[in-house]
Amino acid sequence: MENTNVKDKIIKNMDTVVDNAVIINRRYLDDEQLIHSEQLEVLEEIFNANVRDYEIREISSHFAPILRNDHPMHLALWGKTGTGKTLTICYFLKLFSDICKKRKIPVWIEHLDLSTPRPCFRALNDLACLLNVSRKYKRGVSLEEIMLKIESALAEYYGHFILFIDEVDNVRTDKDNFLAFLIRRLPQAVPSKVILVFASNRINWADNLDPRIKSFLKMNELIFKPYDAVDLQHILKIRVKKALHPKSITPGVIEKIAAMSCYEHGDARRAVVLLSSSAHIAEKNGSRITTETVDHAAQEIERDKYVDMIRTAPVQLQAVMAAVVLCIRKMHKATVDTYSVYDVYKNFCSKASVRCLAIRAFRDLINELDIYTFIRARVISKGRYGRTREIVMDLPSELADKIYNTILLNFQMKK
DNA sequence: TGTCCACAGGAAATACGGGGGT
């Protein structure tokens, strides 16, 4: 009897979820889950909608000389994150290699991805791996040897060699060395026609380069502007079509997401994230995606940002944040002063076996938390009774708890 | 109006840590 009841309940519940399905194909809401051909398919549609039309035209005219067997300059792409630098150039290079294949023009295209920072040695090592002349992270090998290996890989190749270096500014130490090799030495050492394509989100990236290299570097520059609302609408519509139930989205939602994203950052990836979490919320509530859902999703993302930020923050900053939360809880007051938080902090440090900083450094950390808007700390004068900083936390208490728990979790991991 | 509290925050000194050279 009871069993059937439970069974019925489960079935009924599942049916309602299926009936209310908002998301048909979850994978199209998360780029990382898409396989390569699907990514290209999405890209194709985006570019067909005339998004990044100007940039593609510029890039293609930059590479056009290759078709006449001429040697184009290097190319630099600037633009903030999520403006499609990488996608656009990858898409273009793929098409371009097809064209060249048809016309029997030899091109060799490689994509060196430096999205995580690494020193010169590892960057060159990665390049050598791409060219299949070295295994990963060989230690105890001199830079020179790696360079020679790279040169030997290209020694017999007389065609065009296009090397796309994503996020160049991530080469930390000895950036000069890395670039001197690519820009000056390599083209002279090998018979290939080397064309470098740099992408970076810092426009002044080349400024603090060794002037000798800089003067050698002849390149075209192309700036990717942040997407405008219309572009974002195109991009979002494609995702909606692929991923969502057509009836699950109310009018105006795409426009709203596009407008919000355009106003805040112009980052396509983050716009898709907003769409995705709106869809998830709607599905959980068994409703359609409305503009209110979008607001909720935006709030949730904002919260996650705080939690994420504190999780990856330095240990000391986490400890101070925890102390602030604890202190406000303990005092049952809206505002606390530096010294009472400092006492709680000292206590917390000894419990969590973290080194305790001096008061002066502590003050700076409080300021830092203020800058990141975790707390508000303003100096008030109490006249005869001196001056203090008044510390308030105007995050919702639920979020404060979440932050505090995250920090605790972080400290337990370390023990 | 002047005093003086109790801390803020600047500057200099010092400790620390990572990378490169030998």
Next chain:
DNA sequence: ACCCCCGTATTTCCTGTGGACA
């Protein structure tokens, strides 16, 4: 393996200050 150098984190020291209070 060792040292040196340099940039960053932290400490030590110290001066500055808004306004309540007498």
